[in-house]
Amino acid sequence: MNELFCKAIISIWHHICKKSSFFILTLTARLTVSPSRSQFFKGDFVSLSCEEDDSSAGWTLRRNTSKQQRTQCGDGWGTSVNSSCDISYIVERDSGVYWCESREGPISNMVNLTVTGGSVILQSPVLPVMEGDDVTLLCKTKTTPSNLPAAFYKDGSLIRKQPTGHMTIQHVSRSDEGLYKCDISGHGESPSSWITVTGDTLTCLCFCRFQHSQCDDNLMTVFALF
Ligand SMILES: *[C@@H]1O[C@H](CO)[C@@H](O)[C@H](O)[C@H]1NC(C)=O
Numbered sequence: 001m002n003e004l005f006c007k008a009i010i011s012i013w014h015h016i017c018k019k020s021s022f023f024i025l026t027l028t029a030r031l032t033v034s035p036s037r038s039q040f041f042k043g044d045f046v047s048l049s050c051e052e053d054d055s056s057a058g059w060t061l062r063r064n065t066s067k068q069q070r071t072q073c074g075d076g077w078g079t080s081v082n083s084s085c086d087i088s089y090i091v092e093r094d095s096g097v098y099w100c101e102s103r104e105g106p107i108s109n110m111v112n113l114t115v116t117g118g119s120v121i122l123q124s125p126v127l128p129v130m131e132g133d134d135v136t137l138l139c140k141t142k143t144t145p146s147n148l149p150a151a152f153y154k155d156g157s158l159i160r161k162q163p164t165g166h167m168t169i170q171h172v173s174r175s176d177e178g179l180y181k182c183d184i185s186g187h188g189e190s191p192s193s194w195i196t197v198t199g200d201t202l203t204c205l206c207f208c209r210f211q212h213s214q215c216d217d218n219l220m221t222v223f224a225l226f
């Protein structure tokens with residue numbers, strides 16, 4: 001089961017919704033982060049975008065940080081540029097969970113971003129990893145351009161020391177899920193980040209809204225699970 005299959009199912013639903021004229025279909029958006037990682041140095045440039053098939057849905061990027069909840073892009077943080085939200089100089093207090101939300105209710109995947117004022121980060125996938133894929137983790141310093149030897153930890157225990165500063169986990173499985181961090185001797189330790197592994201299953205999520213309904217709660221949700 002793959003994304004193409006999921007798209008095919010969604011397009012069938014699209015057809016049904018259109019034909020019946022009772023429904024409008026809203027697909028959920030996908031939040032992507034560029035550069036695609038979950039840890040950043042203070043001062044980095046980060047761009048987040050809500051990717052969607054239906055641009056009329058009006059997606060809003062929101063976040064929760066330790067200080068504020070549910071604030072949207074442009075509301076004291078970030079700049080909306082077309083359908084992206086750019087944070088040109090990210091700082092520690094931008095650490096938090098980010099998601100896209102539409103007026104109709106559906107929300108996207110969530111991502112955790114962590115910003116450090118320190119000098120080491122772990123470059124790990126910001127989006128869930130598919131079971132069976134290979135994942136490469138990179139331990140990076142802010143100041144040294146070349147890769148230095150690094151130690152990698154999972155859930156607090158040392159798992160590997162790598163002379164080149166990067167580590168590949170081959171054919172990831174659910175048991176690789178956990179909280180990862182790394183350290184580079186003489187430079188320090190990175191923050192910790194979750195690596196999430198998703199199975200071979202894919203959730204196609206779409207919303208059929210009653211077109212002529214005056215009730216807001218008349219929302220029909222269609223989950224297609226494979
Ligand atoms: C964000 O904060 C609100 C209010 O505290 C809470 O209801 C919501 O579940 C939080 N969302 C996430 C994704 O953490």
Ligand SMILES: *[C@@H]1O[C@H](CO)[C@@H](O)[C@H](O)[C@H]1NC(C)=O
Nearest residue numbers: 047079080081082083084086
């Ligand atoms: C925004 O989108 C318009 C039209 O697609 C494009 O011309 C413009 O360069 C974009 N702006 C930025 C800052 O990406």
Ligand SMILES: *[C@@H]1O[C@H](CO)[C@@H](O)[C@H](O)[C@H]1NC(C)=O
Nearest residue numbers: 097109110111112194195196
């Ligand atoms: C975000 O981080 C919290 C703990 O810091 C964790 O419980 C949660 O699962 C993470 N969410 C994602 C989407 O990685």
